[in-house]
Amino acid sequence: MHQNYTPKEIEAAAQQYWNNEQSFRAVEPTEKLASADPSKPKYYCLSMFPYPSGKLHMGHVRNYTIGDVLSRYHKMRGFNVMQPMGWDAFGLPAENAAIANNVAPAKWTYANIDAMRAQLKSLGLAVDWSREVTTCKPEYYRWEQWLFTRLFERGIIYKKTASVNWDPVDHTVLANEQVIDGRGWRSGALVEKRDIPMYFFRITHYAEELLADLDTLDGWPEQVKTMQRNWIGKSYGCDVSFPYDKVSTGTEGALKVYTTRPDTLMGATYLAVAAEHALATQAAKNNPALTNFIEECKRGGTAEADMATMEKKGMDTGLFVLHPLSGEKLPVWVANYVLMGYGEGAVMAVPAHDERDFEFAKKYGLPVKQVIAGKGEEGRVKGESSAPHLPFSLLSSLFTTEAWQDSYANKDGVCVNSGKYDGLDFQAAFDAIADDLAAKNLGEKKVQFRLRDWGISRQRYWGCPIPIIHCPTCGDVPVPDAQLPVVLPEDVTVTGIGSPLAKMPEFYQVPCPKCGGAARRETDTMDTFVESSWYYARYASPDCTTGLVDARAQYWLPVDQYVGGIEHAILHLLYARFFHKLMRDVGVFGDVSAAQHNNPSFNEPFKNLLTQGMVIAPTFYREKSNGKKLWLNPAEVNVATDAKGRPTGAVLKTDGQPVIIGGTEKMSKSKNNGVDPQAIIDQYGADTARLFMMFAAPPDQQLEWSDSGVEGAYRFLRRVWVFAHGQADHIKTHGHFDSAALSAEQKSARFKLHEILKQANFDISKNQFNTVVSACMKLLNTLEDFTKHETHAALANEGFSILLRLLAPIAPHITHALWIELGYGADILNAPWPQVDEAALVQDEIDLVIQVNGKLRGNLR
RNA sequence: GCCGGGAUGGCGGAAUCGGUAGACGCACCGGACUCAAAAUCCGGCGUUGGAGACAAUGUGGGGGUUCGAGUCCCCCUCCCGGCACCA
Numbered sequence: 001m002h003q004n005y006t007p008k009e010i011e012a013a014a015q016q017y018w019n020n021e022q023s024f025r026a027v028e029p030t031e032k033l034a035s036a037d038p039s040k041p042k043y044y045c046l047s048m049f050p051y052p053s054g055k056l057h058m059g060h061v062r063n064y065t066i067g068d069v070l071s072r073y074h075k076m077r078g079f080n081v082m083q084p085m086g087w088d089a090f091g092l093p094a095e096n097a098a099i100a101n102n103v104a105p106a107k108w109t110y111a112n113i114d115a116m117r118a119q120l121k122s123l124g125l126a127v128d129w130s131r132e133v134t135t136c137k138p139e140y141y142r143w144e145q146w147l148f149t150r151l152f153e154r155g156i157i158y159k160k161t162a163s164v165n166w167d168p169v170d171h172t173v174l175a176n177e178q179v180i181d182g183r184g185w186r187s188g189a190l191v192e193k194r195d196i197p198m199y200f201f202r203i204t205h206y207a208e209e210l211l212a213d214l215d216t217l218d219g220w221p222e223q224v225k226t227m228q229r230n231w232i233g234k235s236y237g238c239d240v241s242f243p244y245d246k247v248s249t250g251t252e253g254a255l256k257v258y259t260t261r262p263d264t265l266m267g268a269t270y271l272a273v274a275a276e277h278a279l280a281t282q283a284a285k286n287n288p289a290l291t292n293f294i295e296e297c298k299r300g301g302t303a304e305a306d307m308a309t310m311e312k313k314g315m316d317t318g319l320f321v322l323h324p325l326s327g328e329k330l331p332v333w334v335a336n337y338v339l340m341g342y343g344e345g346a347v348m349a350v351p352a353h354d355e356r357d358f359e360f361a362k363k364y365g366l367p368v369k370q371v372i373a374g375k376g377e378e379g380r381v382k383g384e385s386s387a388p389h390l391p392f393s394l395l396s397s398l399f400t401t402e403a404w405q406d407s408y409a410n411k412d413g414v415c416v417n418s419g420k421y422d423g424l425d426f427q428a429a430f431d432a433i434a435d436d437l438a439a440k441n442l443g444e445k446k447v448q449f450r451l452r453d454w455g456i457s458r459q460r461y462w463g464c465p466i467p468i469i470h471c472p473t474c475g476d477v478p479v480p481d482a483q484l485p486v487v488l489p490e491d492v493t494v495t496g497i498g499s500p501l502a503k504m505p506e507f508y509q510v511p512c513p514k515c516g517g518a519a520r521r522e523t524d525t526m527d528t529f530v531e532s533s534w535y536y537a538r539y540a541s542p543d544c545t546t547g548l549v550d551a552r553a554q555y556w557l558p559v560d561q562y563v564g565g566i567e568h569a570i571l572h573l574l575y576a577r578f579f580h581k582l583m584r585d586v587g588v589f590g591d592v593s594a595a596q597h598n599n600p601s602f603n604e605p606f607k608n609l610l611t612q613g614m615v616i617a618p619t620f621y622r623e624k625s626n627g628k629k630l631w632l633n634p635a636e637v638n639v640a641t642d643a644k645g646r647p648t649g650a651v652l653k654t655d656g657q658p659v660i661i662g663g664t665e666k667m668s669k670s671k672n673n674g675v676d677p678q679a680i681i682d683q684y685g686a687d688t689a690r691l692f693m694m695f696a697a698p699p700d701q702q703l704e705w706s707d708s709g710v711e712g713a714y715r716f717l718r719r720v721w722v723f724a725h726g727q728a729d730h731i732k733t734h735g736h737f738d739s740a741a742l743s744a745e746q747k748s749a750r751f752k753l754h755e756i757l758k759q760a761n762f763d764i765s766k767n768q769f770n771t772v773v774s775a776c777m778k779l780l781n782t783l784e785d786f787t788k789h790e791t792h793a794a795l796a797n798e799g800f801s802i803l804l805r806l807l808a809p810i811a812p813h814i815t816h817a818l819w820i821e822l823g824y825g826a827d828i829l830n831a832p833w834p835q836v837d838e839a840a841l842v843q844d845e846i847d848l849v850i851q852v853n854g855k856l857r858g859n860l861r
Numbered sequence: 862g863c864c865g866g867g868a869u870g871g872c873g874g875a876a877u878c879g880g881u882a883g884a885c886g887c888a889c890c891g892g893a894c895u896c897a898a899a900a901u902c903c904g905g906c907g908u909u910g911g912a913g914a915c916a917a918u919g920u921g922g923g924g925g926u927u928c929g930a931g932u933c934c935c936c937c938u939c940c941c942g943g944c945a946c947c948a
Contacts, residue, residue, distance in 0.1 A: 165946075175947065177947045178946085224865085528946095569865075614942080701867080770873090775885085777885055
């Protein structure tokens with residue numbers, strides 16, 4: 001028996017044991033998959049799989065520890081647990097590494113996977129490694145390609161042009177991340193928007209279902225559901241057509257816009273179109289200034305955040321349209337804030353009741369016409385309280401910002417200055433104006449979504465090839481099943497200029513599968529979000545060679561608990577939900593009866609969701625002579641404190657000279673504030689790393705890294721070890737328990753133990769693991785205090801068994817070793833979860849708190 | 862800019878339903894042990910005043926509801942995540 005706590009040996013032995021026993025091998029009942037043995041419910045616990053960047057970072061450790069705690073907790077509670085792991089292996093960083101180090105992306109990726117797998121294993125995760133999935137392998141992505149062809153045939157995937165960031169020097173499409181201050185990250189060239197053909201998933205066809213089914217996700221954080229609802233953005237509005245003014249435009253037809261505020265239609269004073277809009281192109285023909293402006297609008301990247309924060313600019317086209325109800329001539333402007341990709345690429349502007357329109361109108365001297373006033377204020381116009389009847393057209397100078405702020409987005413007001421609509425409230429005006437538009441055939445009510453279709457074409461090498469062949473006679477032909485997978489050649493040179501596949505005739509020169517004529521294979525690859533949209537299903541049957549999944553998926557799906565970063569709250573989680581519905585509708589999960597179709601657990605992939613916060617750490621730096629900051633790793637720095645423990649300064653360990661203390665930020669390479677998990681595991685062991693991670697913050701909050709906090713976690717585990725060995729003889733006697741015969745002091749100790757357990761069981765059911773750790777510490781404190789005065793074998797035995805089992809999911813190695821050593825059983829994984837003895841919680845006396853006017857005034861016993 | 866979060870001692874955090882604010886840990890201070898240090902153990906620790914009992918004050922800022930607010934409502938500030946090609 002070891003008297004000293006030696007995590008390295010203890011952890012290696014425990015991992016060896018689990019490996020030999022295949023403790024985490026997840027097995028589905030073999031007969032009647034769909035109606036599995038109800039006595040052992042299944043629990044599929046999934047953590048978001050890592051991108052194989054090369055090294056584990058603290059975010060991974062946190063993510064996988066949370067998943068592991070949940071897995072082990074459920075295993076001890078009698079669930080049939082499956083916890084898989086895999087690799088989100090396609091993506092941009094592999095190409096960047098290829099350019100920087102002249103190594104093929106495949107080689108780099110596989111080496112990283114090997115390194116990170118070893119690191120993950122050292123954490124002692126209860127993972128079934130036989131289910132490992134790697135998305136860059138043909139046996140995985142061939143089924144993605146298969147699904148693509150089915151969806152293409154069904155029209156769920158279609159082709160259209162879309163804007164991308166174009167680097168005119170490197171002749172390469174750039175990701176938003178690669179555009180820095182409007183310039184290409186490598187070339188430094190000003191980036192421009194370029195329209196290219198791309199394949200799209202028609203996710204908008206599922207918008208209604210994706211929105212409605214959020215209501216069935218009781219196990220998701222409200223915050224995430226709200227974000228998804230807003231992202232999908234269902235709105236009730238009107239299509240409105242503004243007929244062209246024939247004199248200025250020389251054409252028939254109308255300019256179509258969508259608005260959620262048809263009640264303000266009488267206040268429209270101009271229209272704005274995107275730079276790419278046909279009307280803008282027409283107006284620019286004989287207008288060099290407008291041509292220049294349109295060119296200017298096309299400069300810069302495609303990121304929405306940039307669009308929304310840039311200075312609003314516009315230019316008059318000189319063209320007019322007619323107001324559909326009043327017939328008034330309204331000018332048409334080109335504006336850089338109108339996006340061609342949204343709706344119709346044109347908007348009606350109501351400066352009096354829209355903040356952005358108001359700023360624009362003020363800047364360019366366009367008229368502002370108020371048409372909504374607060375209830376009871378009809379007949380007078382805000383900002384001019386003494387003037388009951390101003391002319392309909394107000395200049396912006398008469399219309400103060402404050403007055404506008406009061407009323408601009410006011411749906412509680414009533415119409416003014418709106419002719420026959422005066423006095424109508426929002427809903428009445430909405431209906432009346434929509435009816436009048438419909439009668440004139442110039443508009444109708446319409447439900448619209450903010451959600452846009454998902455463009456998945458990437459002009460990049462390291463991704464899943466799009467299984468399409470372009471034939472001059474047959475058009476876009478999906479690759480037939482027999483020719484799948486379209487294998488991505490792995491031995492390539494990546495230069496960062498253009499797409500490697502487009503330079504490989506041996507890849508793209510192919511015969512047409514339909515007519516046999518010469519054709520060209522698509523050289524774009526898919527967005528890596530596609531792979532991560534269905535991997536959760538693949539884990540159920542990772543070796544399946546007949547489809548995406550087989551019948552085993554019916555047993556394991558849906559995922560019972562999904563764990564991952566909050567940064568995935570919208571895109572990844574929405575795409576995966578979408579994919580689940582696609583797979584269902586293609587029949588991937590087998591024939592779906594109507595009853596199953598209405599079953600939420602069949603329509604959604606993730607029953608419960610836990611979004612974890614980031615891992616952050618302090619930053620330290622020195623100013624270099626050129627004014628730039630030299631970031632120093634926290635491990636290289638000593639922080640000095642005053643007598644009260646407040647930090648007074650910091651010095652570099654190597655030279656003893658001062659460094660500047662920066663903010664506490666997300667661990668990153670750029671700020672050099674990352675702490676290598678491997679170093680922590682090597683020094684203190686995986687149990688300490690896991691314990692600290694779980695203790696330092698609740699899972700959904702940010703976690704601040706602290707070296708001394710890690711030491712504290714280590715100290716606690718050592719105390720557990722020392723206590724166990726000091727008390728081993730008593731604990732092992734397993735004395736008979738007679739709760740009625742306990743002394744007052746023994747009763748009080750047992751009360752404390754069960755009171756702590758009760759709280760801990762409540763906390764763990766809420767995923768609040770930090771207070772579960774705290775409970776373990778309290779249990780040890782209680783046991784230590786108690787055994788100072790007396791020994792009671794049965795009580796020590798019971799108390800310590802509670803402590804070990806409560807701690808087991810968090811620090812599995814040490815608890816595994818002690819459970820066996822103290823003779824509790826062969827394997828703590830098979831031990832039952834500790835239960836509160838309510839009899840222990842009966843109290844003879846209580847504290848009574850006296851409050852007077854809400855203030856504490858006394859305490860009675 | 863838009864959407865979603867967050868803010869509690871020197872620090873991380875706790876407070877389940879609106880009812881004793883600061884559990885648990887870290888840091889720090891004092892003591893024991895030691896030739897000494899480390900480790901360990903014991904004690905203290907929001908702020909202000911007081912020798913003390915105690916009193917006042919205190920959960921980012923301002924206002925409100927309530928017998929009573931960290932918790933509910935309104936306004937504001939700062940920080941973080943996402944914004945469709947980072948994953």
